[in-house]
Amino acid sequence: MERRSKTVNVGSISDVTRVIENLLTSGFGPQGKHTLMSTSTGQVTVTNHGAVILNSLHFAHPIARVVLDAVNKTVSFTGDGCKTYVTYLNSFMEVLKDAHSENCMEVCKNLELFRMHVYPTLVEKVVEKSEVTNLAVNREESEMIIKSVFRQVLHSQHSAKLVDIFSSFLFSAVFDESANSTVNFWERLQFLIDNFDSFVIKLPTMPYRECEVLDPIIIQRDFTTSLQNFDGEQEINFVMCTCGIEDALSQDGFSEVINLTSNQDFCKFMAFQRKKVEKFVKNCKENSVSLVLSQERIPDFALEIFNSNGISAIHYVLSEDITLLENVLQKQAIVDVHDDIVEHNICAARKCIVLVLSGKKHVQIVLHKTAQMCPKTLIVAAPTQGLCDQLVLTLKSCLKVLSLCDVRNFSDPHILNAYFSKTDTWKNFDWSSSPLCMTINGGGSFEIFCSKFLKEYSKTIDEPSLKNFCLQLSTSLLSVPRILHRNNSVIQENLSKDFIEKMSMLQIKELDGDSGLVGIDRRGNIKCMSNEGISESLSVKLYIFNGFLELLQTLMRIDNIVGVSKEK
Amino acid sequence: MGDYLLKGYKMLATSCDECSTILLEDKSGMKYCIACKELDTDTEKDNPVTSAIAARSLVQEGSSITNGKSAIPQFSRLDLYSSPSSGEPPTVTMAITNDHIQSESPITSLGGLTPELQSEAVSTLCSKISWACEQLKVSTSVDHCIGLCNLIKASTDALQSLKVYNLQK
Numbered sequence: 001m002e003r004r005s006k007t008v009n010v011g012s013i014s015d016v017t018r019v020i021e022n023l024l025t026s027g028f029g030p031q032g033k034h035t036l037m038s039t040s041t042g043q044v045t046v047t048n049h050g051a052v053i054l055n056s057l058h059f060a061h062p063i064a065r066v067v068l069d070a071v072n073k074t075v076s077f078t079g080d081g082c083k084t085y086v087t088y089l090n091s092f093m094e095v096l097k098d099a100h101s102e103n104c105m106e107v108c109k110n111l112e113l114f115r116m117h118v119y120p121t122l123v124e125k126v127v128e129k130s131e132v133t134n135l136a137v138n139r140e141e142s143e144m145i146i147k148s149v150f151r152q153v154l155h156s157q158h159s160a161k162l163v164d165i166f167s168s169f170l171f172s173a174v175f176d177e178s179a180n181s182t183v184n185f186w187e188r189l190q191f192l193i194d195n196f197d198s199f200v201i202k203l204p205t206m207p208y209r210e211c212e213v214l215d216p217i218i219i220q221r222d223f224t225t226s227l228q229n230f231d232g233e234q235e236i237n238f239v240m241c242t243c244g245i246e247d248a249l250s251q252d253g254f255s256e257v258i259n260l261t262s263n264q265d266f267c268k269f270m271a272f273q274r275k276k277v278e279k280f281v282k283n284c285k286e287n288s289v290s291l292v293l294s295q296e297r298i299p300d301f302a303l304e305i306f307n308s309n310g311i312s313a314i315h316y317v318l319s320e321d322i323t324l325l326e327n328v329l330q331k332q333a334i335v336d337v338h339d340d341i342v343e344h345n346i347c348a349a350r351k352c353i354v355l356v357l358s359g360k361k362h363v364q365i366v367l368h369k370t371a372q373m374c375p376k377t378l379i380v381a382a383p384t385q386g387l388c389d390q391l392v393l394t395l396k397s398c399l400k401v402l403s404l405c406d407v408r409n410f411s412d413p414h415i416l417n418a419y420f421s422k423t424d425t426w427k428n429f430d431w432s433s434s435p436l437c438m439t440i441n442g443g444g445s446f447e448i449f450c451s452k453f454l455k456e457y458s459k460t461i462d463e464p465s466l467k468n469f470c471l472q473l474s475t476s477l478l479s480v481p482r483i484l485h486r487n488n489s490v491i492q493e494n495l496s497k498d499f500i501e502k503m504s505m506l507q508i509k510e511l512d513g514d515s516g517l518v519g520i521d522r523r524g525n526i527k528c529m530s531n532e533g534i535s536e537s538l539s540v541k542l543y544i545f546n547g548f549l550e551l552l553q554t555l556m557r558i559d560n561i562v563g564v565s566k567e568k
Numbered sequence: 569m570g571d572y573l574l575k576g577y578k579m580l581a582t583s584c585d586e587c588s589t590i591l592l593e594d595k596s597g598m599k600y601c602i603a604c605k606e607l608d609t610d611t612e613k614d615n616p617v618t619s620a621i622a623a624r625s626l627v628q629e630g631s632s633i634t635n636g637k638s639a640i641p642q643f644s645r646l647d648l649y650s651s652p653s654s655g656e657p658p659t660v661t662m663a664i665t666n667d668h669i670q671s672e673s674p675i676t677s678l679g680g681l682t683p684e685l686q687s688e689a690v691s692t693l694c695s696k697i698s699w700a701c702e703q704l705k706v707s708t709s710v711d712h713c714i715g716l717c718n719l720i721k722a723s724t725d726a727l728q729s730l731k732v733y734n735l736q737k
Contacts, residue, residue: 006583015590019579022570035574058578061590563581 006561008063010102013555014093016063021090023057024050024083029487030155030522047390048157049397050082051075062561066554074547078537079400080153081544084480088548091479095472104556110469111553118457118470123412123542125453126440127419129517130538132407132426135185135435139175145437146171148535149405152442153398155534157390162208166391170398173213173376185435186406192375193399198324200395203358203381204388210381214355215366216374217328219293219321222354222361224313225303237346238291238365239284240322240333245277245294245302270301277302280337281309287341291352293317293325295333312352314363328367328374405537407436411546442534443519443527444481446541451477478503481520489524502526569602690730693723 006012026033027048037056038044047053051072059065067089075082101107135142150167158166174189192199201218203210284292291312292298298306298315306313322333331347350366357379367374380395382388403409410416420426440446454474461467485499502525519529569592573579577592577600584591589603697720704716 006581012583016579019569019573019590023573037574057573058576060593061579061581064579561581 006563008558008561010093010096010104013063013558014090014097016061017067017086017090017093020054020064020067021086023053024086025483026487027053027156028083028087029484029520030160031488032156034157043386045386045390049390049393050086052390052393054082063555063558066558067551070547070551070554074544077400078404078540078543079397081540085544085548087479087483088476088545089551091476092473092548092552095476099468099472101472106465107469107556108553110466111549111556113463113466114469114473115549118454118461118466120412120415121457122450122453124415124418126446126449126538126542127415127438129449130438130440131535133437133439135175135437142175142437143171144533145439145535146175146402148442148533149402149437149439149537150398152534152536153401154394157394165209165211166395166398169211169213169378170395173378174399174402176376186403186408188375189399189403193396193403195324195327196396196399198320199375200378200380200392201357201362202385202388202392203379204385205383206358206381208382208391210379212379213376214364214379216377217321217325217365217367218355218377219314219317219363219365220360221314221316221363223363224298224315225307234351236291236349236352237287237289238293238349238352239289239341239345239347240317240325240331241292241294241296241335241337242319242322242333243335243337244296245280245292245298245337274301274305276337277305281305281311283341284311285309287346289341289346293322295319295322401537401540404539404543405437405439406539407438409539410438411539411542438538439535440538440541441517441519441529441532442536443521443529443532444484445517445519445529446536447477447480448519449517450545451475484520485524487524488520488522498524572600572602686730686734690727693727693730697723697727 023035027035027050032048034046034048035053036044036046037053045052045056054068054071059068067086071082071085074085096107131145133141133145135146147167150170151163154163154166174192175185176188199216201220284290289311291314292306294313294315295317296315298313303313325331325347326333329347332344334341334345348368350368352363352365355362355364358381378395380388380392382391407416451474454470454477458467458470458474461470482499485502486495489495489498491498517529518526519532519534521527521529521532569579569590572592577594580591580593580599582591582599583589584601584604587601587603589601592600592602594600700716700720700723704713704720707713707716
């Protein structure tokens with residue numbers, strides 16, 4: 001075997017991170033540009049999502065692959081933040097390179113010291129600047145904070161008008177006033193995220209404004225047969241079958257082979273089959289079941305029997321829909337039609353109506369409000385299939401980010417306890433059982449605040465290498481507001497000078513005060529972000545920051561890249 | 569490099585032997601170094617050693633920054649290669665004209681240089697360097713100093729090229 005090795009140093013890592021960052025920075029912020037990518041087969045994707053862009057490219061470089069894997073793992077948890085993550089990493093590598101710091105082990109050592117001594121203090125200060133909202137108290141306040149979290153994810157992907165449409169659309173999907181208790185808000189949200197694909201119906205070739213929220217559950221099939229007097233606006237009982245109506249065995253199982261040699265035998269066989277179905281139908285009637293959802297095909301003779309007995313049927317129902325109904329209603333599907341129908345097989349629904357979506361008929365089974373865990377169904381419309389897929393991805397990201405705003409998801413409960421016990425509003429408040437939402441202002445305000453804090457804090461550090469590390473981190477964090485400023489500024493001349501002037505003014509004027517954090521608005525100006533309506537999940541921000549520190553440590557520990565290839 | 573990645577190129581784990589830039593590979597398997605193929609060929613025209621236009625503009629920039637009172641005389645193309653002291657006739661120390669300056673290595677552009685011309689070039693460059701050093705000692709303008717340093721650097725590079733040419737011969 002032939003063995004080749006290449007030394008890894010700060011410069012080589014920085015080369016890779018710079019390339020990756022350059023791919024993504026043009027799409028950063030509300031005025032960010034989209035990237036159009038096309039495969040060799042002609043499939044086109046227009047996207048701003050960092051992870052989608054990076055995963056579409058070809059990286060054989062091991063450092064790039066390590067970074068890409070780390071980004072994917074982070075984004076799969078947080079839903080968003082790929083560009084921020086990459087920006088943190090590259091800007092810190094650039095600062096190290098400019099300082100000619102080649103001692104990677106020293107950086108690792110400083111990282112450990114930073115995480116032990118400086119990071120907890122930083123988190124405490126950031127938590128003090130965060131906003132905590134009780135979603136159970138005031139609908140308007142809840143709406144404002146939830147929509148501001150959605151806006152932060154959506155604003156880099158769509159125009160302001162569409163962002164408003166989508167944030168209202170998502171808010172109506174997640175916030176159900178008629179639910180008995182908003183304590184279940186986070187559980188319902190998590191259920192929606194876990195089963196997101198089951199609660200989304202895509203409508204490509206429709207305009208964005210056709211997006212709407214409907215009561216669950218929507219079966220993407222039409223009635224195979226329907227009641228003559230069935231108007232859909234009445235309470236119904238229904239059962240679900242995972243087996244065939246005429247036979248207990250599914251298509252995958254072994255079937256009995258019957259040789260029918262004469263017409264008489266055939267008639268006897270069919271009569272026997274008919275009897276089985278009639279027995280099942282009688283069972284349904286005794287239990288007032290008026291609708292049967294079958295995963296398998298219902299043969300014509302069975303449909304005729306259903307019809308004549310006043311029972312509706314839908315066949316070829318997706319197994320995912322049946323599983324979802326089982327989970328939501330806590331009922332069991334019938335696996336053998338020969339068995340008696342019992343109470344835990346019978347499901348109740350408020351009404352059952354036919355919907356036409358994009359020219360295709362669907363059946364909407366509206367469940368009772370007692371089905372607390374059942375979130376709404378999202379009808380997602382977009383002009384093309386590709387845009388529809390991207391919109392679904394973005395909406396899922398929004399929901400993930402919102403779910404991480406749950407105070408219980410915060411990484412350090414001790415810091416939270418300390419914060420709540422100090423604040424008058426939350427003293428003696430049981431934060432672990434209330435729907436509290438923790439957010440921080442957007443627009444790069446987190447980075448500006450942390451940079452300022454680290455700069456001030458470094459003056460109190462005696463150890464020179466740790467002090468230097470904090471200053472380097474402080475400088476690198478400013479890359480996020482710098483990129484935002486560059487992308488958002490109306491005037492594109494003298495950007496660096498303009499940014500430096502604004503940051504200097506910020507230090508002189510102390511704009512942040514008590515009203516909130518300062519960040520970069522849509523026009524590239526420095527403003528107090530409390531009134532801008534852009535909020536980020538604090539947990540997501542800290543998770544990304546932590547992830548960056550861990551990846552940095554991993555990269556600093558790499559000495560060599562060893563390539564092994566077989567001799568020809 | 570990002571643009572090439574977006575076009576479908578692949579970022580390899582290997583680097584260029586000459587400039588250590590990360591190599592890219594296109595769909596047909598051809599390896600490509602953007603620094604050697606694109607950036608370096610573009611910078612030759614700015615190299616004052618190989619480009620007389622670049623050398624002239626370098627000196628003119630230095631003199632225009634010092635508010636019209638140039639401590640160094642305005643060099644013409646021929647003056648750059650001659651002694652700065654007045655009264656002496658300018659001597660062409662290098663058989664290089666604008667027509668012959670191309671974006672290739674200075675060694676190839678010195679083809680046909682006789683030993684006499686070579687020694688004259690070396691002595692002129694050395695005198696230029698010593699003059700620039702003297703000027704640097706007394707100069708108080710930052711931009712003027714930068715111009716002088718660039719001149720020293722360019723002259724040193726030219727000397728190095730002559731040395732390499734001599735060794736090759």
